[in-house]
Amino acid sequence: xxxxxxxxxxxxxxxxxxxxxxxxxxxxxxxxxxxxxxxxxxxxxxxxxxxxxxxxxxxxxxxxxxxxxxxxxxxxxxxxxxxxxxxxxxxxxxxxxxxxxxxxxxxxxxxxxxxxxxxxxxxxxxxxxxxxxxxxxx
Amino acid sequence: xxxxxxxxxxxxxxxxxxxxxxxxxxxxxxxxxxxxxxxxxxxxxxxxxxxxxxxxxxxxxxxxxxxxxxxxxxxxxxxxxxxxxxxxxxxxxxxxxxxxxxxxxxxxxxxxxxxxxxxxxxxxxxxxxxxxxxxxxxxxxxxxxxxxxxxxxxxxxxxxxxxxxxxxxxxxxxxxxxxxxxxxxxxxxxxxxxxxxxxxxxxxxxxxxxxxxxxxxxxxxxxxxxxxxxxxxxxxxxxxxxxxxxxxxxxxxxxxxxxxxxxxxxxxxxxxxxxxxxxxxxxxxxxxxxxxxxxxxxxxxxxxxxxxxxxxxxxxxxxxxxxxxxxxxxxxxxxxxxxxxxxxxxxxxxxxxxxxxxxxxxxxxxxxxxxxxxxxxxxxxxxxxxxxxxxxxxxxxxxxx
Numbered sequence: 365x366x367x368x369x370x371x372x373x374x375x376x377x378x379x380x381x382x383x384x385x386x387x388x389x390x391x392x393x394x395x396x397x398x399x400x401x402x403x404x405x406x407x408x409x410x411x412x413x414x415x416x417x418x419x420x421x422x423x424x425x426x427x428x429x430x431x432x433x434x435x436x437x438x439x440x441x442x443x444x445x446x447x448x449x450x451x452x453x454x455x456x457x458x459x460x461x462x463x464x465x466x467x468x469x470x471x472x473x474x475x476x477x478x479x480x481x482x483x484x485x486x487x488x489x490x491x492x493x494x495x496x497x498x499x500x501x502x
Numbered sequence: 503x504x505x506x507x508x509x510x511x512x513x514x515x516x517x518x519x520x521x522x523x524x525x526x527x528x529x530x531x532x533x534x535x536x537x538x539x540x541x542x543x544x545x546x547x548x549x550x551x552x553x554x555x556x557x558x559x560x561x562x563x564x565x566x567x568x569x570x571x572x573x574x575x576x577x578x579x580x581x582x583x584x585x586x587x588x589x590x591x592x593x594x595x596x597x598x599x600x601x602x603x604x605x606x607x608x609x610x611x612x613x614x615x616x617x618x619x620x621x622x623x624x625x626x627x628x629x630x631x632x633x634x635x636x637x638x639x640x641x642x643x644x645x646x647x648x649x650x651x652x653x654x655x656x657x658x659x660x661x662x663x664x665x666x667x668x669x670x671x672x673x674x675x676x677x678x679x680x681x682x683x684x685x686x687x688x689x690x691x692x693x694x695x696x697x698x699x700x701x702x703x704x705x706x707x708x709x710x711x712x713x714x715x716x717x718x719x720x721x722x723x724x725x726x727x728x729x730x731x732x733x734x735x736x737x738x739x740x741x742x743x744x745x746x747x748x749x750x751x752x753x754x755x756x757x758x759x760x761x762x763x764x765x766x767x768x769x770x771x772x773x774x775x776x777x778x779x780x781x782x783x784x785x786x787x788x789x790x791x792x793x794x795x796x797x798x799x800x801x802x803x804x805x806x807x808x809x810x811x812x813x814x815x816x817x818x819x820x821x822x823x824x825x826x827x828x829x830x831x832x833x834x835x836x837x838x839x840x841x842x843x844x845x846x847x848x849x850x851x852x853x854x855x856x857x858x859x860x861x862x863x864x865x866x867x868x869x870x871x872x873x874x875x876x877x878x879x880x881x882x883x884x885x886x887x888x889x890x891x892x893x894x895x896x897x898x899x900x901x902x903x
Contacts, residue, residue, distance in 0.1 A: 462666075474844045
């Protein structure tokens with residue numbers, strides 16, 4: 365059965381993804397450049413997270429126009445996987461600065477975790493509502 | 503499922519905007535109490551940890567280090583500092599009556615760590631005399647700290663190859679210490695031979711900060727244990743009178759200063775939590791009273807159809823309980839998403855010792871906040887529920903007509 369209107373969780377997912385990208389470019393930036401102008405390790409982590417966040421935003425925005433539940437569910441699953449991988453980027457997959465008191469550890473990493481958890485929850489709840497709707501019609 | 507529960511769920515779904523607003527208010531209840539209690543518990547843990555890590559009865563540093571607050575900055579905020587006095591002052595302190603042990607420490611700030619533009623605090627200690635650092639190190643590393651070996655605080659990422667370079671000298675990381683919630687978490691510990699080697703290297707590399715320091719005859723601080731039977735304050739006064747250019751302070755005074763700061767923050771957190779609770783509960787009480795008033799006809803019809811007065815009360819209480827449970831759970835999640843991942847940032851901003859409680863304690867605080875928020879939220883409809891049970895159905899229907 366087609367979804368007739370945009371669901372609240374779809375809007376939440378898109379809004380959170382957009383906020384995530386904005387936050388990464390403003391509040392959640394990693395440490396600044398060194399005195400010699402070169403960048404620290406955490407800059408690579410930040411760039412990787414920005415790219416993944418942008419992909420999540422594109423997927424979440426594309427889902428708003430979709431009416432097929434199967435396609436919506438597939439995008440939700442992709443967003444869940446992306447969000448899970450993104451939480452592992454700073455400090456695990458990509459190394460960051462040595463001192464945990466630096467901005468990359470105290471601001472960027474927790475900010476990434478918070479946003480990814482919220483986006484993941486929104487996607488999971490959307491999948492749950494899709495399943496419930498399918499059961500109701502089934 | 504009984505009829506009251508069924509109807510309560512239907513009513514909640516029927517008015518999503520109103521339900522969302524009430525859920526948000528209920529979320530504030532659990533968010534404020536859980537977030538506030540985690541912060542206060544972390545501050546208390548941090549203070550206890552700070553007290554344990556100081557270890558000494560008296561701390562003596564050069565006067566300029568005390569007046570500039572450099573020593574406290576190292577302990578509380580982990581801001582690297584260097585200050586020195588000639589070892590003759592250490593010898594004078596050692597000779598003061600009442601001093602049982604005087605353990606020297608040497609503070610060195612590296613130029614920068616291998617990856618970043620921040621310097622690292624390196625603390626050197628004498629293994630034969632030390633009684634403050636080694637008990638703590640023993641918790642993570644049982645062997646003797648050799649020359650060239652270092653132990654890093656928990657906020658320092660130990661490199662994969664175990665080698666960390668300061669002033670061009672490779673040091674071998676042998677252990678990482680447990681978190682203390684103080685500025686010492688960003689420090690690196692070494693024995694005095696390693697410190698001397700680092701300074702010699704720094705001098706060879708023309709770091710001018712060390713030109714006037716003789717690493718073989720300089721100390722930064724002296725940690726003092728007072729002998730049994732001697733009054734700590736008397737020994738402090740003796741040191742300050744007889745050893746010039748040195749300032750000795752009781753460790754207890756340093757702790758009481760921080761304790762005062764902690765009390766201040768705790769009071770502010772408590773006040774904010776109280777204000778949020780009063781506001782949220784007042785609004786919830788008014789909201790449920792308005793809901794009950796606007797649904798008077800609906801309740802009257804239910805009474806006419808055979809619903810008992812108790813059932814109507816149960817209906818309203820069930821709605822408020824459901825809203826409170828959902829709101830409290832959301833509030834807990836939101837509070838957890840702020841205070842848990844951002845604990846490092848909170849510690850940096852507060853500039854106080856800050857050590858998160860263990861997982862069990864956090865779970866207990868969460869459970870307590872959930873129960874309190876659900877109880878408080880549920881009881882906000884109690885007055886309205888009682889009124890409904892006493893209201894005359896016929897009167898409501900006539901008024902509606």
